[in-house]
Amino acid sequence: MKVVFIGSGNVATHMALALKEAGNAIVQVYSRTLENAKLLADRVGAEPVDNLKDLNRAADFYIFSVKDDVLPRIVTQMPSTTGIWAHTAGSVPVSVLSPHTKRGALYPLQTFSREREVDFQDIPLFIEGESGETATLLKELAEMISANVRFLSGDKRRILHLAAVFACNFANHMYTLASEIMSEEEIPFYLLNPLINETAAKVILMEPKAAQTGPAVRSDEKVMQKHLELLNDPLKREIYSLVSRSIHIVSGNR
Protein backbone atom coordinates (compact mmCIF):
# COMPACT_ATOMS: atom_id res chain seq x y z
CA MET A 1 0.00 0.00 0.00
CA LYS A 2 1.05 3.58 -0.61
CA VAL A 3 0.73 5.67 2.54
CA VAL A 4 1.13 9.40 3.17
CA PHE A 5 1.67 10.64 6.71
CA ILE A 6 0.33 14.04 7.74
CA GLY A 7 2.35 14.76 10.86
CA SER A 8 5.72 13.51 12.09
CA GLY A 9 5.32 13.21 15.86
CA ASN A 10 5.70 10.16 18.08
CA VAL A 11 2.59 8.31 16.88
CA ALA A 12 3.32 9.06 13.20
CA THR A 13 6.93 7.98 13.62
CA HIS A 14 6.22 4.65 15.26
CA MET A 15 3.30 3.84 12.96
CA ALA A 16 5.17 4.80 9.79
CA LEU A 17 8.13 2.65 10.82
CA ALA A 18 5.84 -0.31 11.47
CA LEU A 19 3.97 0.11 8.16
CA LYS A 20 7.23 0.41 6.25
CA GLU A 21 8.57 -2.68 8.02
CA ALA A 22 5.41 -4.55 6.97
CA GLY A 23 6.18 -3.86 3.31
CA ASN A 24 4.19 -0.71 2.59
CA ALA A 25 5.55 2.33 0.80
CA ILE A 26 5.54 5.52 2.85
CA VAL A 27 5.51 7.91 -0.09
CA GLN A 28 5.46 11.24 1.76
CA VAL A 29 5.65 12.75 5.21
CA TYR A 30 4.10 16.17 5.70
CA SER A 31 4.99 18.54 8.51
CA ARG A 32 4.60 22.29 8.84
CA THR A 33 8.37 22.43 9.24
CA LEU A 34 10.35 20.67 6.54
CA GLU A 35 13.03 19.71 9.00
CA ASN A 36 10.60 17.67 11.10
CA ALA A 37 9.12 16.08 7.98
CA LYS A 38 12.63 15.16 6.89
CA LEU A 39 13.51 13.55 10.23
CA LEU A 40 10.81 10.92 9.76
CA ALA A 41 10.87 10.82 5.93
CA ASP A 42 14.55 9.89 5.94
CA ARG A 43 13.89 6.93 8.23
CA VAL A 44 11.17 5.46 6.02
CA GLY A 45 12.43 6.40 2.55
CA ALA A 46 9.68 8.98 1.97
CA GLU A 47 9.63 12.43 0.43
CA PRO A 48 9.38 15.21 3.02
CA VAL A 49 6.89 17.99 2.27
CA ASP A 50 5.89 21.13 4.13
CA ASN A 51 3.11 22.25 1.81
CA LEU A 52 -0.13 20.32 1.56
CA LYS A 53 -0.44 21.40 -2.09
CA ASP A 54 2.55 19.15 -2.83
CA LEU A 55 0.81 16.02 -1.57
CA ASN A 56 0.82 12.96 -3.78
CA ARG A 57 -2.82 12.43 -4.86
CA ALA A 58 -2.41 8.74 -5.67
CA ALA A 59 -1.75 7.21 -2.24
CA ASP A 60 -4.08 4.53 -0.81
CA PHE A 61 -4.07 5.96 2.71
CA TYR A 62 -3.54 9.40 4.22
CA ILE A 63 -2.87 9.10 7.93
CA PHE A 64 -3.39 12.24 9.99
CA SER A 65 -1.39 12.23 13.18
CA VAL A 66 -1.27 15.80 14.41
CA LYS A 67 -2.45 17.69 17.50
CA ASP A 68 -6.23 17.52 17.78
CA ASP A 69 -6.71 21.26 17.48
CA VAL A 70 -4.56 21.51 14.34
CA LEU A 71 -6.50 18.80 12.51
CA PRO A 72 -9.55 20.85 11.34
CA ARG A 73 -7.35 23.54 9.76
CA ILE A 74 -5.22 20.94 7.96
CA VAL A 75 -8.32 19.21 6.58
CA THR A 76 -9.55 22.44 4.95
CA GLN A 77 -6.19 22.74 3.15
CA MET A 78 -6.13 19.16 1.88
CA PRO A 79 -6.21 18.57 -1.88
CA SER A 80 -8.86 16.12 -3.01
CA THR A 81 -7.69 12.53 -3.27
CA THR A 82 -9.29 9.16 -3.89
CA GLY A 83 -7.48 7.33 -1.08
CA ILE A 84 -8.75 6.77 2.44
CA TRP A 85 -8.19 9.43 5.08
CA ALA A 86 -7.81 8.28 8.67
CA HIS A 87 -6.73 10.05 11.81
CA THR A 88 -5.10 8.52 14.90
CA ALA A 89 -6.82 10.64 17.55
CA GLY A 90 -8.71 9.13 20.46
CA SER A 91 -11.05 12.01 21.15
CA VAL A 92 -11.85 13.35 17.67
CA PRO A 93 -14.87 12.13 15.64
CA VAL A 94 -14.14 10.97 12.09
CA SER A 95 -16.51 13.71 10.88
CA VAL A 96 -13.58 16.11 11.26
CA LEU A 97 -12.32 14.64 7.98
CA SER A 98 -15.49 15.47 5.99
CA PRO A 99 -16.41 16.30 3.31
CA HIS A 100 -13.98 13.54 2.26
CA THR A 101 -16.20 10.45 2.26
CA LYS A 102 -13.67 7.64 2.59
CA ARG A 103 -12.76 8.63 6.13
CA GLY A 104 -12.01 6.78 9.32
CA ALA A 105 -9.88 6.42 12.40
CA LEU A 106 -6.97 4.17 13.28
CA TYR A 107 -6.37 4.69 16.97
CA PRO A 108 -3.36 3.03 18.61
CA LEU A 109 -3.86 2.57 22.34
CA GLN A 110 -0.29 3.02 23.47
CA THR A 111 2.11 5.59 24.90
CA PHE A 112 4.85 6.52 22.45
CA SER A 113 8.13 8.23 23.23
CA ARG A 114 10.66 9.01 20.56
CA GLU A 115 13.50 7.27 22.37
CA ARG A 116 11.63 4.06 23.07
CA GLU A 117 11.06 1.32 20.52
CA VAL A 118 7.71 -0.44 20.64
CA ASP A 119 6.49 -3.68 19.14
CA PHE A 120 3.40 -2.72 17.18
CA GLN A 121 2.21 -6.35 17.09
CA ASP A 122 1.06 -6.03 20.71
CA ILE A 123 -0.60 -2.65 20.38
CA PRO A 124 -4.39 -2.62 20.30
CA LEU A 125 -5.55 -0.71 17.20
CA PHE A 126 -9.12 0.54 17.06
CA ILE A 127 -10.75 1.09 13.69
CA GLU A 128 -13.70 3.21 12.71
CA GLY A 129 -14.82 3.78 9.14
CA GLU A 130 -17.47 6.05 7.64
CA SER A 131 -18.57 3.04 5.56
CA GLY A 132 -18.16 -0.68 6.03
CA GLU A 133 -15.83 -0.79 3.06
CA THR A 134 -13.55 1.92 4.41
CA ALA A 135 -13.52 0.24 7.82
CA THR A 136 -12.55 -3.09 6.25
CA LEU A 137 -9.72 -1.54 4.23
CA LEU A 138 -8.41 0.24 7.31
CA LYS A 139 -8.63 -3.00 9.27
CA GLU A 140 -6.59 -4.80 6.61
CA LEU A 141 -3.92 -2.11 6.81
CA ALA A 142 -3.92 -2.23 10.61
CA GLU A 143 -3.63 -6.02 10.64
CA MET A 144 -0.38 -5.74 8.71
CA ILE A 145 1.22 -4.21 11.80
CA SER A 146 -0.79 -5.45 14.80
CA ALA A 147 -2.27 -8.74 15.94
CA ASN A 148 -4.74 -6.81 18.06
CA VAL A 149 -7.15 -4.93 15.77
CA ARG A 150 -10.80 -4.18 16.58
CA PHE A 151 -13.66 -2.08 15.27
CA LEU A 152 -14.79 0.53 17.79
CA SER A 153 -17.23 3.41 17.47
CA GLY A 154 -16.05 6.97 17.91
CA ASP A 155 -18.15 7.30 21.08
CA LYS A 156 -16.43 4.34 22.67
CA ARG A 157 -13.02 5.42 21.36
CA ARG A 158 -13.20 8.68 23.25
CA ILE A 159 -14.15 6.83 26.45
CA LEU A 160 -11.19 4.51 25.92
CA HIS A 161 -8.94 7.53 25.41
CA LEU A 162 -10.22 9.10 28.63
CA ALA A 163 -9.61 5.85 30.52
CA ALA A 164 -6.11 5.70 29.01
CA VAL A 165 -5.34 9.16 30.36
CA PHE A 166 -5.98 7.82 33.87
CA ALA A 167 -4.29 4.43 33.42
CA CYS A 168 -1.24 5.73 31.56
CA ASN A 169 -0.71 9.49 31.74
CA PHE A 170 -1.87 9.90 35.33
CA ALA A 171 -0.24 6.68 36.54
CA ASN A 172 3.01 7.91 34.98
CA HIS A 173 2.64 11.23 36.76
CA MET A 174 2.34 9.33 40.05
CA TYR A 175 5.73 7.79 39.18
CA THR A 176 7.05 11.30 38.51
CA LEU A 177 5.87 12.59 41.89
CA ALA A 178 7.45 9.56 43.58
CA SER A 179 10.67 10.27 41.73
CA GLU A 180 10.67 13.90 42.90
CA ILE A 181 10.04 12.89 46.50
CA MET A 182 12.94 10.42 46.38
CA SER A 183 15.43 12.64 44.59
CA GLU A 184 15.04 15.32 47.29
CA GLU A 185 16.39 12.75 49.72
CA GLU A 186 18.87 11.29 47.23
CA ILE A 187 17.18 7.90 47.19
CA PRO A 188 17.55 6.36 43.71
CA PHE A 189 14.30 5.92 41.80
CA TYR A 190 15.22 2.47 40.45
CA LEU A 191 14.53 1.02 43.91
CA LEU A 192 10.84 1.32 42.98
CA ASN A 193 11.20 -0.77 39.80
CA PRO A 194 10.01 -4.09 41.25
CA LEU A 195 7.08 -2.33 42.93
CA ILE A 196 6.03 -0.50 39.75
CA ASN A 197 6.27 -3.72 37.74
CA GLU A 198 4.28 -5.73 40.23
CA THR A 199 1.59 -3.03 40.54
CA ALA A 200 1.09 -3.14 36.76
CA ALA A 201 1.35 -6.93 36.56
CA LYS A 202 -1.26 -7.45 39.28
CA VAL A 203 -4.08 -5.74 37.38
CA ILE A 204 -3.55 -8.02 34.40
CA LEU A 205 -4.77 -10.81 36.67
CA MET A 206 -7.11 -9.16 39.15
CA GLU A 207 -9.46 -6.18 39.28
CA PRO A 208 -7.54 -3.00 40.14
CA LYS A 209 -10.05 -2.30 42.90
CA ALA A 210 -9.23 -5.68 44.50
CA ALA A 211 -5.50 -5.05 44.01
CA GLN A 212 -5.56 -1.80 45.99
CA THR A 213 -3.19 -1.68 48.97
CA GLY A 214 -1.79 1.11 51.14
CA PRO A 215 -2.83 3.41 53.97
CA ALA A 216 -5.89 4.92 52.26
CA VAL A 217 -7.65 1.61 51.57
CA ARG A 218 -7.01 0.34 55.09
CA SER A 219 -8.00 3.73 56.58
CA ASP A 220 -4.66 4.14 58.31
CA GLU A 221 -5.16 7.78 59.32
CA LYS A 222 -1.94 7.91 61.32
CA VAL A 223 0.26 7.03 58.32
CA MET A 224 -1.64 9.41 56.03
CA GLN A 225 -1.17 12.22 58.55
CA LYS A 226 2.57 11.55 58.71
CA HIS A 227 2.79 11.49 54.92
CA LEU A 228 1.05 14.84 54.62
CA GLU A 229 3.51 16.27 57.12
CA LEU A 230 6.45 14.97 55.08
CA LEU A 231 5.19 16.63 51.89
CA ASN A 232 6.29 20.24 51.76
CA ASP A 233 4.91 20.86 48.26
CA PRO A 234 1.26 22.01 48.61
CA LEU A 235 0.30 20.54 45.22
CA LYS A 236 1.60 17.08 46.24
CA ARG A 237 -0.28 17.40 49.53
CA GLU A 238 -3.46 18.26 47.64
CA ILE A 239 -3.02 15.25 45.33
CA TYR A 240 -2.25 13.00 48.29
CA SER A 241 -5.45 14.04 50.09
CA LEU A 242 -7.70 13.91 47.06
CA VAL A 243 -6.52 10.55 45.74
CA SER A 244 -6.60 9.04 49.24
CA ARG A 245 -10.17 10.27 49.64
CA SER A 246 -11.11 8.75 46.29
CA ILE A 247 -9.53 5.39 47.23
CA HIS A 248 -11.44 5.46 50.49
CA ILE A 249 -14.74 6.15 48.75
CA VAL A 250 -14.26 3.58 45.99
CA SER A 251 -13.30 0.91 48.50
CA GLY A 252 -16.57 1.52 50.31
CA ASN A 253 -15.02 2.44 53.67
CA ARG A 254 -16.74 5.78 53.60
Next chain:
Amino acid sequence: MKVVFIGSGNVATHMALALKEAGNAIVQVYSRTLENAKLLADRVGAEPVDNLKDLNRAADFYIFSVKDDVLPRIVTQMPSTTGIWAHTAGSVPVSVLSPHTKRGALYPLQTFSREREVDFQDIPLFIEGESGETATLLKELAEMISANVRFLSGDKRRILHLAAVFACNFANHMYTLASEIMSEEEIPFYLLNPLINETAAKVILMEPKAAQTGPAVRSDEKVMQKHLELLNDPLKREIYSLVSRSIHIVSGNR
Protein backbone atom coordinates in the same frame (compact mmCIF):
# COMPACT_ATOMS: atom_id res chain seq x y z
CA MET B 1 16.34 -19.68 62.53
CA LYS B 2 13.30 -19.77 64.78
CA VAL B 3 10.85 -17.03 63.87
CA VAL B 4 7.64 -15.82 65.51
CA PHE B 5 5.18 -13.70 63.54
CA ILE B 6 3.10 -11.08 65.29
CA GLY B 7 0.32 -10.48 62.76
CA SER B 8 -1.13 -12.60 59.98
CA GLY B 9 -1.95 -10.13 57.20
CA ASN B 10 -0.65 -9.99 53.64
CA VAL B 11 2.91 -8.96 54.48
CA ALA B 12 3.20 -11.48 57.33
CA THR B 13 1.77 -14.24 55.13
CA HIS B 14 4.09 -13.72 52.18
CA MET B 15 7.16 -13.19 54.37
CA ALA B 16 6.45 -16.19 56.60
CA LEU B 17 5.98 -18.41 53.53
CA ALA B 18 9.28 -17.20 52.07
CA LEU B 19 11.17 -17.68 55.35
CA LYS B 20 9.72 -21.15 55.80
CA GLU B 21 10.65 -22.02 52.20
CA ALA B 22 14.20 -20.85 52.93
CA GLY B 23 14.51 -23.43 55.70
CA ASN B 24 13.56 -21.44 58.80
CA ALA B 25 11.13 -22.63 61.46
CA ILE B 26 8.08 -20.44 61.90
CA VAL B 27 7.33 -21.45 65.46
CA GLN B 28 4.25 -19.31 66.15
CA VAL B 29 1.84 -16.93 64.51
CA TYR B 30 0.04 -14.47 66.75
CA SER B 31 -3.19 -12.74 65.83
CA ARG B 32 -5.85 -11.12 68.00
CA THR B 33 -8.27 -13.62 66.48
CA LEU B 34 -7.18 -17.24 66.70
CA GLU B 35 -8.87 -18.04 63.41
CA ASN B 36 -6.67 -15.58 61.51
CA ALA B 37 -3.57 -16.83 63.30
CA LYS B 38 -4.53 -20.37 62.34
CA LEU B 39 -4.98 -19.49 58.65
CA LEU B 40 -1.32 -18.57 58.35
CA ALA B 41 0.02 -20.93 61.03
CA ASP B 42 -1.41 -23.93 59.19
CA ARG B 43 0.38 -22.95 56.00
CA VAL B 44 3.79 -22.70 57.65
CA GLY B 45 3.55 -25.44 60.25
CA ALA B 46 3.42 -22.99 63.18
CA GLU B 47 1.42 -22.85 66.38
CA PRO B 48 -1.38 -20.27 66.26
CA VAL B 49 -1.74 -18.06 69.35
CA ASP B 50 -4.13 -15.26 70.23
CA ASN B 51 -2.55 -14.27 73.53
CA LEU B 52 0.83 -12.58 73.68
CA LYS B 53 1.46 -14.25 77.07
CA ASP B 54 1.65 -17.56 75.22
CA LEU B 55 4.53 -16.46 73.01
CA ASN B 56 7.55 -18.71 72.77
CA ARG B 57 10.42 -16.84 74.47
CA ALA B 58 13.21 -18.73 72.72
CA ALA B 59 12.77 -17.59 69.10
CA ASP B 60 15.61 -15.83 67.28
CA PHE B 61 13.34 -13.28 65.59
CA TYR B 62 9.97 -11.73 66.37
CA ILE B 63 8.54 -10.07 63.28
CA PHE B 64 5.80 -7.51 63.87
CA SER B 65 3.57 -7.07 60.87
CA VAL B 66 0.43 -5.35 62.08
CA LYS B 67 -1.34 -2.06 61.41
CA ASP B 68 0.85 0.87 62.40
CA ASP B 69 -1.54 2.16 65.05
CA VAL B 70 -1.89 -1.25 66.71
CA LEU B 71 1.87 -1.73 67.07
CA PRO B 72 2.50 0.43 70.20
CA ARG B 73 -0.20 -1.36 72.18
CA ILE B 74 1.11 -4.78 71.20
CA VAL B 75 4.64 -3.83 72.22
CA THR B 76 3.52 -2.95 75.75
CA GLN B 77 1.98 -6.42 76.07
CA MET B 78 5.02 -8.31 74.83
CA PRO B 79 6.81 -10.69 77.20
CA SER B 80 10.56 -10.14 77.47
CA THR B 81 12.63 -12.24 75.08
CA THR B 82 16.26 -12.44 74.07
CA GLY B 83 15.61 -12.63 70.31
CA ILE B 84 15.53 -9.73 67.87
CA TRP B 85 12.33 -7.75 67.38
CA ALA B 86 11.74 -6.21 63.97
CA HIS B 87 8.74 -4.58 62.38
CA THR B 88 7.88 -4.40 58.68
CA ALA B 89 6.38 -0.88 58.62
CA GLY B 90 7.60 1.82 56.27
CA SER B 91 6.57 4.83 58.32
CA VAL B 92 7.24 3.71 61.90
CA PRO B 93 10.57 4.36 63.67
CA VAL B 94 12.22 1.34 65.29
CA SER B 95 11.98 3.17 68.62
CA VAL B 96 8.37 1.95 68.79
CA LEU B 97 9.87 -1.40 69.82
CA SER B 98 11.76 0.00 72.84
CA PRO B 99 12.57 -0.69 75.60
CA HIS B 100 13.60 -3.95 73.87
CA THR B 101 17.17 -3.21 72.77
CA LYS B 102 17.69 -5.72 69.96
CA ARG B 103 15.22 -3.97 67.69
CA GLY B 104 15.06 -3.14 64.04
CA ALA B 105 13.03 -2.97 60.85
CA LEU B 106 12.73 -5.29 57.87
CA TYR B 107 10.74 -3.35 55.30
CA PRO B 108 9.66 -5.09 52.08
CA LEU B 109 9.02 -2.59 49.30
CA GLN B 110 6.23 -4.42 47.52
CA THR B 111 2.45 -4.59 47.20
CA PHE B 112 1.02 -7.81 48.59
CA SER B 113 -2.40 -9.26 47.95
CA ARG B 114 -3.51 -12.50 49.46
CA GLU B 115 -4.49 -14.07 46.14
CA ARG B 116 -1.27 -13.20 44.34
CA GLU B 117 1.96 -15.13 44.72
CA VAL B 118 5.15 -13.10 44.73
CA ASP B 119 8.77 -14.07 44.29
CA PHE B 120 10.52 -12.68 47.34
CA GLN B 121 13.92 -12.92 45.63
CA ASP B 122 13.12 -9.79 43.60
CA ILE B 123 11.67 -7.76 46.45
CA PRO B 124 13.87 -4.99 47.84
CA LEU B 125 14.18 -5.44 51.61
CA PHE B 126 15.36 -2.50 53.69
CA ILE B 127 17.04 -3.16 57.01
CA GLU B 128 17.51 -0.93 60.01
CA GLY B 129 18.97 -2.07 63.31
CA GLU B 130 19.31 -0.36 66.68
CA SER B 131 22.90 -1.70 66.75
CA GLY B 132 25.27 -2.81 64.02
CA GLU B 133 25.03 -6.37 65.32
CA THR B 134 21.24 -6.43 65.17
CA ALA B 135 21.30 -4.90 61.70
CA THR B 136 23.73 -7.55 60.50
CA LEU B 137 21.65 -10.41 61.91
CA LEU B 138 18.51 -8.99 60.30
CA LYS B 139 20.37 -8.62 57.02
CA GLU B 140 21.44 -12.25 57.17
CA LEU B 141 17.84 -13.32 57.72
CA ALA B 142 16.63 -11.07 54.89
CA GLU B 143 19.26 -12.40 52.49
CA MET B 144 17.84 -15.87 52.93
CA ILE B 145 14.73 -14.75 51.07
CA SER B 146 15.78 -11.81 48.87
CA ALA B 147 18.67 -11.01 46.57
CA ASN B 148 17.94 -7.32 47.05
CA VAL B 149 18.72 -6.36 50.67
CA ARG B 150 20.00 -2.95 51.79
CA PHE B 151 20.55 -0.98 54.97
CA LEU B 152 18.39 2.14 55.11
CA SER B 153 17.78 4.62 57.92
CA GLY B 154 14.30 5.07 59.33
CA ASP B 155 14.20 8.65 57.98
CA LYS B 156 14.83 7.43 54.45
CA ARG B 157 12.53 4.45 54.87
CA ARG B 158 9.56 6.71 55.55
CA ILE B 159 10.38 8.77 52.44
CA LEU B 160 10.57 5.57 50.41
CA HIS B 161 7.22 4.50 51.83
CA LEU B 162 5.68 7.84 50.89
CA ALA B 163 7.09 7.56 47.35
CA ALA B 164 5.70 4.02 47.14
CA VAL B 165 2.22 5.29 47.99
CA PHE B 166 2.37 7.48 44.89
CA ALA B 167 4.06 4.95 42.57
CA CYS B 168 1.99 1.96 43.65
CA ASN B 169 -1.17 2.80 45.60
CA PHE B 170 -2.03 5.94 43.66
CA ALA B 171 -1.00 4.50 40.28
CA ASN B 172 -3.25 1.52 41.03
CA HIS B 173 -6.11 3.86 41.88
CA MET B 174 -5.68 5.48 38.47
CA TYR B 175 -6.19 1.99 36.99
CA THR B 176 -9.31 1.66 39.14
CA LEU B 177 -10.75 4.94 37.90
CA ALA B 178 -10.01 3.91 34.30
CA SER B 179 -11.75 0.61 34.96
CA GLU B 180 -14.84 2.39 36.31
CA ILE B 181 -14.97 4.73 33.31
CA MET B 182 -14.76 1.77 30.92
CA SER B 183 -17.23 -0.48 32.71
CA GLU B 184 -19.91 2.22 32.52
CA GLU B 185 -19.62 1.93 28.74
CA GLU B 186 -19.11 -1.84 28.80
CA ILE B 187 -15.61 -1.63 27.37
CA PRO B 188 -13.49 -4.46 28.82
CA PHE B 189 -10.64 -3.32 31.05
CA TYR B 190 -8.15 -5.84 29.62
CA LEU B 191 -7.86 -3.69 26.50
CA LEU B 192 -5.64 -1.43 28.63
CA ASN B 193 -3.22 -4.23 29.54
CA PRO B 194 -0.57 -3.46 26.89
CA LEU B 195 -0.75 0.25 27.76
CA ILE B 196 -0.41 -0.34 31.50
CA ASN B 197 2.51 -2.69 30.93
CA GLU B 198 4.31 -0.31 28.61
CA THR B 199 3.76 2.66 30.94
CA ALA B 200 5.42 0.73 33.76
CA ALA B 201 8.16 -0.71 31.53
CA LYS B 202 9.11 2.71 30.17
CA VAL B 203 10.12 4.15 33.52
CA ILE B 204 12.53 1.30 34.14
CA LEU B 205 14.54 2.74 31.22
CA MET B 206 13.80 6.45 31.22
CA GLU B 207 12.91 9.16 33.75
CA PRO B 208 9.14 9.21 34.37
CA LYS B 209 9.13 12.93 33.67
CA ALA B 210 10.59 12.28 30.22
CA ALA B 211 8.16 9.41 29.65
CA GLN B 212 5.10 11.62 30.21
CA THR B 213 2.61 11.70 27.32
CA GLY B 214 -1.01 12.79 26.95
CA PRO B 215 -3.09 15.94 26.66
CA ALA B 216 -1.85 17.63 29.85
CA VAL B 217 1.85 17.55 28.95
CA ARG B 218 1.21 18.82 25.43
CA SER B 219 -1.24 21.44 26.75
CA ASP B 220 -4.06 20.13 24.60
CA GLU B 221 -6.82 22.20 26.23
CA LYS B 222 -9.47 21.05 23.78
CA VAL B 223 -9.05 17.38 24.64
CA MET B 224 -8.92 18.09 28.36
CA GLN B 225 -12.13 20.11 28.10
CA LYS B 226 -13.85 17.23 26.28
CA HIS B 227 -12.63 14.76 28.90
CA LEU B 228 -14.00 16.85 31.74
CA GLU B 229 -17.36 16.97 29.95
CA LEU B 230 -17.37 13.17 29.64
CA LEU B 231 -16.79 12.68 33.36
CA ASN B 232 -20.04 12.84 35.25
CA ASP B 233 -18.51 11.96 38.62
CA PRO B 234 -17.38 15.22 40.32
CA LEU B 235 -14.56 13.45 42.19
CA LYS B 236 -13.11 12.06 38.94
CA ARG B 237 -13.39 15.54 37.41
CA GLU B 238 -11.53 17.01 40.37
CA ILE B 239 -8.77 14.39 40.08
CA TYR B 240 -8.56 14.94 36.32
CA SER B 241 -8.10 18.70 36.75
CA LEU B 242 -5.67 18.52 39.63
CA VAL B 243 -3.40 15.85 38.16
CA SER B 244 -3.45 17.57 34.75
CA ARG B 245 -2.44 20.82 36.43
CA SER B 246 0.38 19.05 38.25
CA ILE B 247 1.63 17.43 35.00
CA HIS B 248 1.56 20.84 33.36
CA ILE B 249 3.56 22.45 36.17
CA VAL B 250 6.13 19.66 36.44
CA SER B 251 6.69 19.68 32.68
CA GLY B 252 7.48 23.38 32.89
CA ASN B 253 4.76 24.48 30.47
CA ARG B 254 3.26 26.72 33.09
